[in-house]
Amino acid sequence: MSATRPLCFQDLILRLHQFWSEKGCAILQPYDTELGAGTLSPHTTLRALGPKPWAAAYVQPCRRPSDGRYGENPNRLQHYYQYQVLLKPTPEDSQQLLLDSYRAIGIDPELHDIRFVEDDWENPTIGAWGLGWEVWCDGMEVSQFTYFQQVGGIPTVMPSTELTYGLERLAMYVQGVENVYDLDFNGRGLTYGDVFLRAEQDYSRHNFELADTQMLLTHFNDAERESMRLSEAGVAQPAYDQCLKASHLFNLLDARGVISVSERASYIGRVRALAKAACDAWLAGEETSHG
């Protein structure tokens, strides 16, 4: 390994952007609504459907309200970043591309132990599943690798390769840091904690203690109704936005502990129905635009 200083958080992102840009990906910006995972962005979910090729990479902030730890846990955050790549159709050298991207950020596979460990990926809230791996580096999962087989309950006619990097973990690994808040953010003294610690503390209180559950429930019902109405009107992405909102509201309600185990499945089913309707609307529009 080179003796140069390890990459700071923002340079890690820049390297990945550089790498995937050179591989022909559109470098997109984060989607502007709360998402539980990079997969949920319409840049992945909707584009994975239908017969049109697509190649995009973007950073996506992810919100997992229940993972808040008041800034006290060195590894868990309720807000973090994923680096998301979608390649459609699946390139022959998908695995090699991922490994090359690791080299680009300073991880040498001959010094580190890179493994592809079975993972049957599934996201029931959007009716999606695929086969692939957790990619391990020295025993740590640094990426998720999925060949999409179904999205929105619809089989993918042209399967795509989805690569998701957990950016904080990867950065902690590259920098040899054990506490996420100690990450070197910009190479000039700014840490991850300087940027996010206060937010983690405040959001943890919000997610677990303060969020108005009655309001959240009302918003959930509104979003659900609106999403269905928009899907029926054939405007796929606005409909999908409302589905994403419903999904995040559900996650907040869950973090507030007001959803019982038996209700959980029913909420997930309701969100999945929205996702499916939006996906159907998207596909219908794609077919029309094809003539």
Add this chain to the structure above:
Amino acid sequence: MAELFLELFSEEIPSGMQARAADDLGSLLTKALDGLNPRDLRTFFGARRIAAVLNIDAEIPARSVSERGPREGAPEKALEGFTRKHGVTPADLTQENGFWILNKSLDPVSAESRVSEAVPDLLWKFPWPKSMRWGAGSNFTWVRPLRRIACLLDGHVVPFALARDGDDAHGLKASNLSEGHRFLAPGAFEILSASQWQDELETRSVIVDMDSRRDMVRTGVARLAEQHGITVVQDDGLVDEVCGLVEYPVPLVGKIDAAFMDLPAEVMQVSMRINQRYFALRNPDGKAAPYFAFIGNLPFKDGGKLTTAGNERVLRARFADARHFWDLDRKTKLADRVPALAAVTFHAKLGTQAERAERISKLAGTVAQAMGLDGAQIAQAERAGLLAKADLTTGMVGEFPELQGVMGGYYAAHDGEDEAVSRAVAEHYLPRGQSDDTAKAPVSVAVALADRLDLLAGFFAIGELPSGSGDPYALRRAALGIIRTIRNNGLRLDLTALFAQAANGRAEGELAKLPDFMAERLRVQLRSEGERHDVLAAILTHGLDGDLVRLLARTSALSDMIQTEDGRNLLAAAKRAANILRIEDKKDGPHTGAPDPALYTQDEERALAAGLDQAVPAIETALKEERFTDAMQAIAALRPTLDRFFEAVTVNAPEPEVRANRLKLLARFRATTALIADFGQIEG
């Protein structure tokens, strides 16, 4: 003879699917190439490939087959259809036994042509448990993308492609190319033969033989442990799993940060095994050693320094997470968690875990009482029953469900619960599997039994019974857990009464089937121990004795008896008597009632009657007093009398009253044997 070599080289195959896939490949090939007399099959599997090598004949020799056509007098059309189908004319046919017959001579088929036809078909239909599509639209699926097919017959490529019906199947076709280690030897190499392939792979850092990989892992880890003066916690399942993850196993050892050594050993071990696939190590005193072993996938340039440091760091993060749960969980008393169980559904028709906790608690008290425990212990059993499931709401069990019970035990101890209570919370899941010990401490036993009694009674009451191979609620395991716990502890309990308590007045559903279900589990268990299940069946004719200890003592006394000379002969005599009665009863039976001594004409009859008069009360008393061996002896003692009876007495005497009387005597003998068991069920 020719060597057939087939390798399917793909992206990483799930570890747990490899062995089965290699087996399937071997058996499917053997079946498909039947005509070529396949033999000497060897299969290989690893992270990125499955392969098979076998010997086959060079060709399917020329042979003739005859096909039967329509009847001689059949309409013209039928004959036309037959000739068209086979591409022949009526002149090629002969007539035999009223049918048109086509005698075809088939040309020899070369091995190459048979293989090239059979293999693509086999690969299209390969039975992966879960497979996937990839690329731009082919419907050819594999467990993960299939990258290369190597197929050679004595070193020559067998030409075939997977494309069919307009589907290009990713352009996959047979070649003579394979690949070595992903990082150490990228790129393809040419295969000449199976043995050269195996050698070449080894030079290219792939150990393709599973046994060799296992050996490298086992001996490597053991050697490293020895260097630190410690030992490995044996885990064959883990060895197999990691051998499916790496192509070139390199065992390494990392250190566990001293700051985490106070975590419960079970927590450390589960976290290492489940999350990381690390081997746990032990000090000579049996306590957890501050080291872990793991298996790298290549001999690292730096001897593994960087990767070891990386793995140590990952484990620190894992343990930090575990510590977070450990510290957080202990802030809430286990007892205070019981109300939260009301939010956890146990089963839609069986209520919440809170309701279940109440039931287990009450039942544990009942069981403890039935076991003859004292008042304090009964209270402890009730307390432990109430707390038994409370750890389901802890963070640690949420993260590691396999630690349920174990964590409850730690947390209960931390809360200052009685030692017997925290021990029972921890142990009530025992036995978790066949190889697991059962609970031994009395309070633990009471809760373990109560848990399973409630489970069985509940699911039988709602009619959710195991069927065939499906047993989603592990009811068979629960039944076996009860049986083993009772036997190992020699508990004199009335299971029938306890099930009635568990059913709590309900009689709906399939509850009536519960005794038969328990009897069946007992039978299966005894058979697996090599005991004669027919002997148990003979005893069970009386219905399941709720006191399993008594039931088994009786079974084993009977089992011993029929192995003696007297026992064997008595058994034969009993069967003979039963046969005679069955036949004669059909004519004019049944022949019931006491025989009339006045109608005895021979001494042998009188002797048998006297013997029975003596044996019956002796057997009854012995059974009542549970002196089963004595009961068996009492009946076995009849043997000489019986032998003489059958030698000298013709049962079917010409005089009807004498015959009827003798049949009554035999019926009395049968009734006497029935006090012991249904001898008809015993084989031999």
